[in-house]
Structures are given as structure tokens and as C-alpha cells.
Amino acid sequence: MKSDGNLVELARAGIRVNTDWLVRGVDMSVAPGEIVTLIGPNGSGKSTTAKMALGILSPTEGTAHRRNALTVGYVPQKLSIDWTLPLTVRRFMRLTNPLTADECSSSLELTGAGHLIDASMRHLSGGELQRVMLARAIARRPDLLVLDEPVQGLDYGGEIAIYELISEIRRTHGCGVLMISHDLHVVMAAADQVVCLNGHVCCRGTPSDVSKHQSYQQLFGARAGGALAVYEHHHDHVHLPDGKVQHKDGTTCHDCSGEHHTAPDQEASSAAGSQNEGRLTRVG
Numbered sequence: 669m670k671s672d673g674n675l676v677e678l679a680r681a682g683i684r685v686n687t688d689w690l691v692r693g694v695d696m697s698v699a700p701g702e703i704v705t706l707i708g709p710n711g712s713g714k715s716t717t718a719k720m721a722l723g724i725l726s727p728t729e730g731t732a733h734r735r736n737a738l739t740v741g742y743v744p745q746k747l748s749i750d751w752t753l754p755l756t757v758r759r760f761m762r763l764t765n766p767l768t769a770d771e772c773s774s775s776l777e778l779t780g781a782g783h784l785i786d787a788s789m790r791h792l793s794g795g796e797l798q799r800v801m802l803a804r805a806i807a808r809r810p811d812l813l814v815l816d817e818p819v820q821g822l823d824y825g826g827e828i829a830i831y832e833l834i835s836e837i838r839r840t841h842g843c844g845v846l847m848i849s850h851d852l853h854v855v856m857a858a859a860d861q862v863v864c865l866n867g868h869v870c871c872r873g874t875p876s877d878v879s880k881h882q883s884y885q886q887l888f889g890a891r892a893g894g895a896l897a898v899y900e901h902h903h904d905h906v907h908l909p910d911g912k913v914q915h916k917d918g919t920t921c922h923d924c925s926g927e928h929h930t931a932p933d934q935e936a937s938s939a940a941g942s943q944n945e946g947r948l949t950r951v952g
């Protein structure tokens with residue numbers, strides 16, 4: 669099967685258990701530096717598709733091809749941890765990963781969780797846990813990052829912060845990202861491609877294309893309508909080391925979050941800790 673430089677490629681891939689097809693006929697690929705998002709309702713086959721991409725499940729029909737010597741970072745939907753046991757973030761990072769102290773702390777720093785290194789896993793908030801899990805997945809510099817519901821349990825601001833972080837990791841590491849969600853609000857965050865599943869591929873394309881697609885609108889009904897906002901990532905300003913903000917036009921401000929120089933028709937987000945600006949654009 670051809671790979672065309674893709675990290676992973678599924679072709680007409682499907683999984684059958686006994687007589688039931690869990691998902692069928694999936695064509696999908698992730699290239700280096702690309703973010704592909706799988707969306708669909710509960711039970712539509714998103715995790716099953718991701719597991720075929722990861723090689724955890726072999727397709728019953730069709731093919732799943734991964735690039736030779738591909739390294740993968742995986743954040744599963746559920747952690748199988750005994751939460752009654754005391755476990756620090758530092759130990760969790762190294763449980764199945766032979767990480768150096770540097771690898772451990774630098775990846776936690778990158779996800780904004782450096783200060784949590786000695787915290788107890790069971791006391792982390794939802795957003796902190798997601799940042800620690802992301803740090804663990806990126807610690808070995810994977811070629812492909814697979815994230816199953818990376819924003820589960822987070823509030824709206826927390827979702828945007830995590831999506832922005834994922835965009836930043838893709839930009840700095842150049843890895844491909846396969847992301848799964850059944851959330852519709854900012855799920856298309858920075859995705860290059862969206863694949864909409866419901867036991868098969870209903871529709872696919874750029875976030876804007878998919879949000880206008882008839883199958884997508886039928887699948888998600890009223891939720892797919894005007895309330896949908898596609899999160900777009902822009903690099904409009906830079907936070908200088910002295911705390912000033914330098915805008916795209918070169919002007920600098922003292923006390924500004926970077927939001928007030930955006931076009932008036934754009935709604936600026938306030939994702940915490942970001943070097944860049946994200947904004948929400950209504951579509952459809």
C-alpha cells in the first residue's frame with residue numbers, strides 16, 4: 669500500500685465483532701504536522717478507528733498502514749489507575765516511560781504543568797490532569813500524537829487552552845495529531861481535516877466544509893446549526909519578555925492581553941498562558 673509520506677493511513681478499514689460491524693469503510697490519513705479530528709456521536713466508531721490507526725486493533729477488512737519505526741504518543745479516553753494509591757505526577761510520567769529527569773520536567777513545562785511535578789495525581793483538577801497526560805504523551809517526541817477526548821470534563825476556557833496547546837505542540841514538534849471528540853463547540857480547533865463518523869464516514873473535509881455538510885447537519889441536528897463556532901489559531905501578536913505585547917503592525921502595548929487589536933468582527937478568545945492568539949469564528 670502506498671504511504672505518500674503519511675504517518676498513518678487507513679484504507680476501506682473496518683472492524684467486525686461476530687456479525688456486527690463496529691465501523692466500516694474508513695479512509696483516513698495523518699501527515700506530519702497535520703491535525704485530523706474524528707467527530708461523531710457516542711458509539712459511532714471513533715475510538716475503534718483510532719485503535720486501528722494505532723495498531724491496537726487489526727482491521728477485519730481493508731488496511732491500516734503505519735510509517736516504519738513510527739513513534740506514537742497516546743492519550744487514552746480513560747486512565748486505568750488505582751486512584752486510591754498515592755502517585756505523584758513525577759512517578760506517573762515515568763510509570764511505563766524510561767524518561768530522564770530533563771525529559772520529564774521539560775515536557776511538563778511545555779504543557780504548563782511544570783509546577784505540578786510533585787503533586788499527587790488524585791488531587792489534580794480536570795484541566796491539570798489533561799496537561800499532565802499530554803506531557804506524558806509528548807515526552808518521547810512522538811511522530812504521531814493520538815488524543816482520545818482531550819478536553820473531556822473541561823469548561824469552555826479550559827477546552828480552548830488545551831486546543832491551543834495542541835496546536836502549539838504540533839507547530840514546535842512537527843508531529844501529526846489524530847484527535848477524537850464528540851463535542852461540537854470548539855472541537856474543530858485548528859484541525860486541518862475533520863472526519864465525521866457514524867459507523868462509516870458520513871462526510872469529511874476542512875472544519876468549515878464539514879460544518880456546512882448535509883450529513884453532518886443531519887447527524888447533529890440543531891446542535892450543528894448556528895451555535896457552532898470553529899476555533900481558528902492565528903499568530904497575530906507576540907508577548908515580549910518585558911511583559912509588553914507586540915502586535916502584527918509592530919506597535920506595542922503595555923497592559924494588553926492582545927485582544928483589542930483584532931478585527932472588530934472577530935471574537936477573541938482568552939486562552940490562558942498562550943503566546944499566540946486564537947479566535948472564534950461563526951460559520952454556517
Ligand SMILES: Nc1ncnc2c1ncn2[C@@H]1O[C@H](COP(=O)(O)OP(=O)(O)OP(=O)(O)O)[C@@H](O)[C@H]1O
Nearest residue numbers: 685690708709710711712713714715716717745850
Ligand atoms: N470489543 C468490542 N466488542 C463489541 N462491541 C464493541 C467493542 N468495542 C466497541 N464496541 C462497540 O462499537 C461501537 C463503537 O465504539 P467506539 O468506542 O469506537 O465508539 P466511539 O465513537 O468512540 O464512542 P464514544 O463517543 O462513546 O467514546 C459501540 O457501539 C461499542 O459498543
